[in-house]
Amino acid sequence: MTIAFYDAAQVEHLLDYPGCIAAMRRAMQALSESGKAQPLRQIVKIADNALFGVMPGDLAAIDSFGAKLVSVAEDPVRPGRSRHRGVVVAFAAGTGEIACIADAEAVTSIRTACATAAATDALARPEARTLAIFGAGTQAETHIRALRHVRAFDRILLWSRSIGTSTALAARLSAELGLTIEAMTDGERAAAEADVICTVSGSAEPILFRSWVGDGTHVNLVGSSFLGPVEVDSALVAAGRYIADYRPGVLAQAAELAVARDAGLVGDDHVVGEIGEVHAGTLVGRERPEQITIYKSLGHVVQDLAAVAYLHARAASKGIIA
Incomplete structure (x- = not known):
C-alpha cells in the first residue's frame, strides 16, 4: 500500500492556525467527553542529553488511533537547546490501515500553540x-x-x-x-x-x-x-x-x-x-x-492525531494526495 507522508514543509503549509485551533478545541472536548483512560506518555532516557518519547492513544471522534515517536536531544545548531525529531503515525480505526505519517516536530510546534490558543480563548x-x-x-x-x-x-x-x-x-x-x-x-x-x-x-x-x-x-x-x-x-x-x-x-x-x-x-x-x-x-x-x-x-497524542487528520483532509481536498 502507498502511505502518505507529510514532511515539515508540507505540515507547515497545510496546518493553518485557525483550522488547527478549531481542531484542537474539538479534540480536547472529545477527549474529556469520552471518559476513556488514555495511556500516559513513556519517556526513555537514552543518554544524558537524549530522551525517547512514545505517546500512544486514540480519538474515536475522528476514527483514529496511533502514536507519536519522538527523540528529544540537543540541537547541534543551537547549543543548549533541544529539538524534537520524529513522526506521528495515524491509523484508521475502521480498517486498521495506516492513514498517514507526518513530521512530528512540525506538527508538535503548531498543534501545541493552537491548543494553547483555544485554552486562552476559553x-x-x-x-x-x-x-x-x-x-x-x-x-x-x-x-x-x-x-x-x-x-x-x-x-x-x-x-x-x-x-x-x-x-x-x-x-x-x-x-x-x-x-x-x-x-x-x-x-x-x-x-x-x-x-x-x-x-x-x-x-x-x-x-x-x-x-x-x-x-x-x-x-x-x-x-x-x-x-x-x-x-x-x-x-x-x-x-x-x-x-x-x-x-x-x-x-x-x-x-x-x-x-x-x-x-x-x-x-x-x-x-x-x-x-x-x-x-x-x-x-x-x-x-x-x-x-x-x-x-x-x-x-x-489526541492533539497530534487531530492535527494530522485535519492536514490529511486538507491535502486530499487540494488534490495533493490521491
Whole structure:
C-alpha cells in the first residue's frame, strides 16, 4: 500500500492556525467527553542529553488511533537547546490501515500553540490586550502566531535569557505579522504588564513568580512536559484556578504541580478539571474577572492525531494526495 507522508514543509503549509485551533478545541472536548483512560506518555532516557518519547492513544471522534515517536536531544545548531525529531503515525480505526505519517516536530510546534490558543480563548478575560511570552524558541514563535487569532493583542512582550535572541525574533515577527512585539530584559515588568502569559522555555528553575503576576491574568504553562523542568514557582501554582489538558497525565507528570504538591501547598483536587470540559461548557473556566487562571499543557497524542487528520483532509481536498 502507498502511505502518505507529510514532511515539515508540507505540515507547515497545510496546518493553518485557525483550522488547527478549531481542531484542537474539538479534540480536547472529545477527549474529556469520552471518559476513556488514555495511556500516559513513556519517556526513555537514552543518554544524558537524549530522551525517547512514545505517546500512544486514540480519538474515536475522528476514527483514529496511533502514536507519536519522538527523540528529544540537543540541537547541534543551537547549543543548549533541544529539538524534537520524529513522526506521528495515524491509523484508521475502521480498517486498521495506516492513514498517514507526518513530521512530528512540525506538527508538535503548531498543534501545541493552537491548543494553547483555544485554552486562552476559553480562560482569558475577553478584554485581554497584552501578551507576554517567556522564551524565544520555536514555541515562542508559534504561540505568537496562534494566539493573535483569539485575542486582539495591542502589545506582545517577549522575554528570554538571551536578549539577542528575543530581539531578533521580535523584529522578524513584528515585520512579518504587523504586530507590536517588544523584546524585554525585565521579566518582572513583562509579567506585571501582561493580561496573558505563556511560559514556553522548558527552564529547569522558575522564571515566573506569583509576586510578578497581577490579578485577572491567564497563564499558560507549556514548556515543561515531564517531571523535572519547573517554569513557575509553587506560589503561582497554588494561586491559580488550575485546569489540565488531560487530568491523569498532569497529576502524574506535571513538574510544577508535583513540586507544589510535595511542598504541601496543593493536593490533587487543585486540578479542577480539563480544558475539554471548559470547551464543552460542563466546567466553568474563569469564575471571576480578578481570578488568576492556569492552563497546564503537557501535550496529548489526541492533539497530534487531530492535527494530522485535519492536514490529511486538507491535502486530499487540494488534490495533493490521491
